Amino acid sequence: MKCWTRRQFGCLAGAACLTALAPRASKAQAKSRVVVIGGGIGGATVAKYLAASAGTIEVTLVEPKSRYTTCFFSSLYLAGIRSFESLTHSYEALAQNYGIKIIHDYAAAIDPAGKTVALKSGDTLSYDRLVLAPGIAFKFGTVEGYDQAATEIMPHAWNGGPQTELLRRQLESMEDGGLFLIAAPPNPFRCPPGPYERASLVAYYFKQFKPKSKILILDAKDSFFEQDLFQDAWTRHYPGMIEWLPGQFTGGVQSVDVKDLSVKTEAETFKPAVVNFIPPQMAGELAQQAGLAGQSGWCPIEPTTFESKLQPGIHIVGDAINSGEMPKSAFLANSQAKICAFAVAAALTGSDRSAPHLFNTCFTFLAADDAVSDAIALAPNGDAIKISEILISEVGEDAELRRQVVQAANGWYTAFTHDVFG
Ligand SMILES: Cc1cc2nc3c(=O)[nH]c(=O)nc-3n(C[C@H](O)[C@H](O)[C@H](O)COP(=O)(O)OP(=O)(O)OC[C@H]3O[C@@H](n4cnc5c(N)ncnc54)[C@H](O)[C@@H]3O)c2cc1C
Incomplete structure (x- = not known):
């Protein structure tokens, strides 16, 4: 059995880390x-x-x-x-x-x-x-036509703030029946489930207010994190509304034109109503x-x-x-x-200085009452930090369990932001 010193135990419990930092230097x-x-x-x-x-x-x-x-x-x-x-x-x-x-x-x-x-x-x-x-x-210049100025027309909304508000306004003002295009970036990027959670939640909004609208994800990758969970949710909650095209089919986005709001792959040009372009990072x-x-x-x-x-x-x-x-x-x-x-x-x-242990728990929303989670334990291993354990929600879990994850996620947000800013 692994035994902890009182100092280490306090750190695992969270707030007591603060006192463990107390130095030996004199006042x-x-x-x-x-x-x-x-x-x-x-x-x-x-x-x-x-x-x-x-x-x-x-x-x-x-x-x-x-x-x-x-x-x-x-x-x-x-x-x-x-x-x-x-x-x-x-x-x-x-x-x-x-x-x-x-x-x-x-x-x-x-x-x-x-x-x-x-x-x-x-x-x-x-x-x-x-x-x-x-x-x-953001690596501007990797896709022709997408530069800093283009973010005002095709927001990435990958930093919280005015970009998120801009994207919301665009979604509100688009007509029912329009196309919402998400360009998903290559690895590695901030928040691996993020683009697909965004597609799910925009679909949730469309389902209520603009049910004829569609979502197209043009991905730079051929697969994505928690893909089975997302695709299962898209079939259950939003049948026919979300289409995902992997990079190997389209070659990824080649260029964008902010003047006529078009997005080009090797074979096709798309004319969406709203573009959420998430650039390489x-x-x-x-x-x-x-x-x-x-x-x-x-x-x-x-x-x-x-x-x-x-x-x-x-x-x-x-x-x-x-x-x-x-x-x-x-x-x-x-x-x-x-x-x-x-x-x-x-x-x-x-x-x-105690031996470092890292944890990650990520909650991902698929709909307002349907969320999944992943929990990862990590530790330094030689020159890098490696995953030691991983636990992810599964396809087919019952609706009550998913509702409980929604509650846990909301509780996590409050406690977590208090830990950072409170
Ligand atoms: C859509 C989306 C959903 C996400 N969902 C989750 C989730 O559910 N769970 C989760 O754990 N993570 C999630 N993430 C990821 C999470 O937001 C980031 O991993 C996290 O914000 C990274 O923190 P950071 O401190 O590295 O960067 P940030 O939080 O971006 O902070 C960087 C700060 O540095 C400042 N700055 C930059 N340059 C300078 C400078 N030269 N001088 C002074 N200040 C500067 C910026 O103004 C900014 O405030 C999500 C991300 C996105 C985009």
Whole structure:
């Protein structure tokens, strides 16, 4: 039987991790300075868990937005099941309860030798350790015609916020009988079940308000995560409404034209009413610019500390990392952030660092009362983080069980966002 020390047990229970970060340094010592760039799920969690470490670390969080809107559960907003407000979170509790200095600015450049961060406003921040959680950037230019400007006509809605609202407005104003086209990206990308959950929930909306409308998914891939669960749900809930075309049949999207709202594959041109173009992805821009991303476009990290393999003293968490077997999810960004906070505190103050364990639980909605889940346990294994156990819902589960998963998902959202921002 595996035995846990009281410290480890507390960490598994969650909140007690905060006290486990308490350092051995005396109060008279000068505070160490940690700058965290990016106040999304990964960055806000690192900042909170570090700031709670008995006050010997001064934490500054740099994030341009004054409020953060989650992209998880955003397809529920598109379906009219959740309000936009319910997805939006402020930074007030992080500042007030944990003393984190929040700077609403954009980090423009990093100087690893001088240990400084230049902000867009012109200010400079000095740090002892830097943590980066910039999320994703889009590989514009890989599909002809799809650039930053095109996102205003064909939204990706793959970051929460104005893009999600734009897509909702487009869905509301389209005529019944129109085509909604989703271009799904190649691996790896943020939230593997995301494009297919979006198709399911938009179909849920169409079924009520625009029942003659259709959904076409033009995929860059030949298969996708939880495919059997999705295809089963599409047959049960939305017969004849959703068509999925794998990359091997179409060659994927070759080009788009925002002027006449057309999408071209090798053999066909489509003229949808609404296009949700989800581009290929890579680590956030600052990571690229600072030389923290490798050739893959993602940032290689040490699996037990989340320290960059390319730049010592800088840690990276969340979707920006080269995640290997880890899906790019909010749950994992939060899990990685706690391990990273331990590692940074240990490096700065000599506090203990426990062996990392990572978990991912993802809830996926197929309809308002039908959701599935997957649970994954992961641990460092040599140079990478590997899956040790995986449990996924199955086709044919009874409706009551699926309703219970919906309830669990809603409970998870409240508890999880409180853990990050509360
Ligand atoms: C449709 C959809 C559904 C999803 N559903 C789920 C789900 O059910 N469960 C789940 O676990 N995950 C889900 N995800 C994935 C989840 O949202 C991401 O994995 C998570 O947000 C990653 O966190 P992050 O901190 O890496 O990035 P983000 O949360 O995107 O945060 C990055 C932050 O960095 C800031 N930033 C970027 N550059 C700079 C800079 N230079 N200076 C300062 N700040 C900067 C940005 O403003 C942003 O706030 C979903 C995603 C999508 C798109």
